[in-house]
Amino acid sequence: MKAIVSCKGVTKVFGKGELAVHALRGIDLDIMEGDFATLAGPSGSGKTTLLNMIGALDHPTEGEVTVDGQSLSGMSKGALSDLRLEKVGFIFQAYNLVPVLSARENVEFVLRLAKVPAAERRARADAALAEVGLQGMESRRPSAMSGGQQQRVAIARALVGRPRVVLADEPTANLDSKTTAELVDLMYRLNQESGITFLIGTHDPRVMDHSKRHIEMEDGQIISDTRS
Amino acid sequence: MEDFKLLAPLAWRNLWRNPRRTVITLIVVSVGLWSILAVASFITAWAQSSRDATLRLLIAQGQIHAEGYLDNPNINRLMDPPEGALLAALNQPDISNWVVRLELPAVVQSEYKTLPASVVGVVPEDERRISSVPDKLVQGRYLSGPEDDGAVIGLNLAKRLKTALGRRVILMITAEDGWLEERSFDVVGIYDADTAFEDTYIFTGQAAMQEMVGLENKIAQIAFEVPDDTKLDGVVARLQAAAPTLDTRQWRKLSLIMGAMDATMGGVIFVWMGVMMVMISIGVINTQLMAVFERIHEFGLLRALGLKPGHVLALVALESLLLIGLGVLIGMAMGAGTVWGLSDGIDLSAFGKALEAFKTGDVLYLQIQPMDYVIFPLAIWLLGVVVALWPAWRAAKISPVEAMRSAT
Ligand SMILES: Nc1ncnc2c1ncn2[C@@H]1O[C@H](COP(=O)(O)OP(=O)(O)OP(=O)(O)O)[C@@H](O)[C@H]1O
Ligand SMILES: [Mg+2]
Numbered sequence: 031m032k033a034i035v036s037c038k039g040v041t042k043v044f045g046k047g048e049l050a051v052h053a054l055r056g057i058d059l060d061i062m063e064g065d066f067a068t069l070a071g072p073s074g075s076g077k078t079t080l081l082n083m084i085g086a087l088d089h090p091t092e093g094e095v096t097v098d099g100q101s102l103s104g105m106s107k108g109a110l111s112d113l114r115l116e117k118v119g120f121i122f123q124a125y126n127l128v129p130v131l132s133a134r135e136n137v138e139f140v141l142r143l144a145k146v147p148a149a150e151r152r153a154r155a156d157a158a159l160a161e162v163g164l165q166g167m168e169s170r171r172p173s174a175m176s177g178g179q180q181q182r183v184a185i186a187r188a189l190v191g192r193p194r195v196v197l198a199d200e201p202t203a204n205l206d207s208k209t210t211a212e213l214v215d216l217m218y219r220l221n222q223e224s225g226i227t228f229l230i231g232t233h234d235p236r237v238m239d240h241s242k243r244h245i246e247m248e249d250g251q252i253i254s255d256t257r258s
Numbered sequence: 259m260e261d262f263k264l265l266a267p268l269a270w271r272n273l274w275r276n277p278r279r280t281v282i283t284l285i286v287v288s289v290g291l292w293s294i295l296a297v298a299s300f301i302t303a304w305a306q307s308s309r310d311a312t313l314r315l316l317i318a319q320g321q322i323h324a325e326g327y328l329d330n331p332n333i334n335r336l337m338d339p340p341e342g343a344l345l346a347a348l349n350q351p352d353i354s355n356w357v358v359r360l361e362l363p364a365v366v367q368s369e370y371k372t373l374p375a376s377v378v379g380v381v382p383e384d385e386r387r388i389s390s391v392p393d394k395l396v397q398g399r400y401l402s403g404p405e406d407d408g409a410v411i412g413l414n415l416a417k418r419l420k421t422a423l424g425r426r427v428i429l430m431i432t433a434e435d436g437w438l439e440e441r442s443f444d445v446v447g448i449y450d451a452d453t454a455f456e457d458t459y460i461f462t463g464q465a466a467m468q469e470m471v472g473l474e475n476k477i478a479q480i481a482f483e484v485p486d487d488t489k490l491d492g493v494v495a496r497l498q499a500a501a502p503t504l505d506t507r508q509w510r511k512l513s514l515i516m517g518a519m520d521a522t523m524g525g526v527i528f529v530w531m532g533v534m535m536v537m538i539s540i541g542v543i544n545t546q547l548m549a550v551f552e553r554i555h556e557f558g559l560l561r562a563l564g565l566k567p568g569h570v571l572a573l574v575a576l577e578s579l580l581l582i583g584l585g586v587l588i589g590m591a592m593g594a595g596t597v598w599g600l601s602d603g604i605d606l607s608a609f610g611k612a613l614e615a616f617k618t619g620d621v622l623y624l625q626i627q628p629m630d631y632v633i634f635p636l637a638i639w640l641l642g643v644v645v646a647l648w649p650a651w652r653a654a655k656i657s658p659v660e661a662m663r664s665a666t
Contacts, residue, residue, distance in 0.1 A: 078663075082659050085562075087562055087658050087659050088659045107566070107567070108566055111561075111564050111565070111566050112564070114562070114563070114564050115563075115564035120562055120563065122559070122562075122662060125555045125556065125558075125559055125662075126559065127559075128268070128556065128559070128560065129275070129556070130268065130271035130272055130275060131268070131271075139264075139563065140563055140564060142260075142263075142264050143264070143563070143564045143565065144564075145260065187563075
């Protein structure tokens with residue numbers, strides 16, 4: 031199996047001197063094609079920081095991150111933007127959607143940035159929305175959707191660009207248990223059916239129940255990595 | 259272009275997320291521009307009206323005198339009526355009217371008082387075409403012809419002399435032989451202009467006056483009317499060339515006060531514009547900064563999704579461009595509407611005497627100055643966009659990680 035994401039000796043220090051925070055202390059990690067992995071750990075253990083490094087949103091202080099065979103070290107900001115667009119799908123905890131855009135427009139947005147032709151854009155956006163069960167809601171604005179529905183739109187948007195890996199940071203944090211279960215089922219199904227690689231940062235045991243691979247962090251280090 | 263299609267709808271919709279704030283900014287920009295346009299056209303109209311009224315009394319657009327007359331007006335510095343080249347130069351279509359006058363310093367005397375004055379010998383029928391004095395008679399009549407030896411005097415002068423219509427006044431003028439010539443005149447008419455003018459000018463028939471001072475056919479000035487101010491310099495040059503020994507001047511050089519007013523009028527408009535511009539800048543910077551800070555997490559999201567810093571800058575700048583552009587359009591419409599709504603003229607007659615010193619006509623006509631409608635809106639639009647670049651730059655600088663972190 032091929033590694034989609036690979037971290038070698040990744041460290042991240044925020045601030046300097048007395049105030050320095052060692053958020054990551056030497057992370058070695060390979061995420062394989064088709065993984066459905068959860069990243070758990072207490073608050074402040076470095077989950078979000080690690081996901082940001084992998085998603086090319088931030089630079090490590092030391093070490094190297096490789097996504098789909100491309101090393102992120104030394105890439106320009108513009109090139110990192112392009113890499114995010116092509117290879118990574120993001121699902122955040124909150125403020126996932128652009129409020130002035132409809133569900134379809136939110137999904138289409140990343141395709142526009144990727145310069146996909148207009149006709150294809152719309153078809154792909156509608157297909158992605160249908161896949162997450164939002165048929166008929168394409169024209170709704172986020173404010174007219176429930177939290178669960180909004181996260182579904184975010185999943186559709188993360189998938190529509192056919193990324194190599196989807197990074198989700200606490201995607202269920204603001205949802206009730208029923209909606210959480212549905213959302214986890216949905217991501218799991220997408221992983222099973224389409225083979226999309228997921229890496230999900232979470233505290234939520236209901237999410238971890240589904241995971242095929244469970245990574246535990248503590249104090250900026252990986253303390254366990256188990257497959258089930 | 260592709261980027262523009264991506265950002266433009268987003269920018270437009272973002273404008274209406276906070277309608278209250280958008281409307282406030284629109285009001286600031288549009289009312290600011292409207293006030294600049296309204297002040298500009300009001301001041302222009304006022305200055306023009308006051309200028310026209312003053313010039314129409316006696317000065318006209320320009321005058322020709324013998325060399326030295328203006329420095330020391332006296333009987334030895336008179337000239338002959340125009341003929342030959344000068345006459346031809348005066349009878350051109352760009353000069354709508356011209357008139358010859360004999361004007362000399364004099365002393366006027368009643369039973370009660372002796373006062374200095376300026377006596378003007380006129381050809382009444384010519385004068386009616388170029389001067390508004392014949393229309394300003396409040397008592398009696400204007401002069402009937404060049405031989406009319408009656409006197410038309412100002413209202414205030416009549417008061418100061420304690421004289422009245424039908425009474426006689428004595429005029430003393432230095433004649434050609436150097437003797438002080440004195441003669442009594444019937445007061446046949448009293449006119450009402452502004453006080454300073456009323457105190458100065460006494461009118462009588464030109465031939466009658468020439469006969470009194472013992473000069474056949476001599477005049478002191480030619481006054482000419484040029485309706486199109488842009489042609490005035492050309493006309494003056496032509497007349498000067500036609501009569502090189504004479505002194506031809508346009509009104510700005512004849513009346514220094516009027517010339518100065520003409521020059522400062524534009525300054526007032528620009529000061530007002532400066533004040534409004536500062537207010538608009540403060541308003542725009544404020545609202546746009548607020549709009550940016552409110553949406554930090556959203557810019558973070560957009561950046562995380564792949565929008566480049568330049569895109570974010572363009573997005574915020576575009577929002578300002580649209581917002582201020584809209585405000586400018588509304589302001590222009592309001593300005594044009596105001597001028598149009600007042601196109602029947604603003605009636606100032608109610609202010610009557612209070613405004614007499616400004617010598618305006620009783621009705622002020624506002625006009626759209628086409629250049630005002632290009633320069634001022636463009637200046638405000640540019641200004642708005644430039645000051646909005648700062649909030650836009652702040653937005654572009656936001657790092658996606660920081661923004662998303664602060665959002666949760
Ligand atoms: N931009 C930053 N500046 C300074 N310190 C930071 C920054 N980002 C993260 N940290 C610190 O790094 C450490 C790891 O933070 P991180 O957000 O990765 O933890 P986490 O595991 O995601 O926690 P949570 O479960 O609360 O989301 C924390 O101590 C945090 O305060
Ligand atoms: Mg976190």
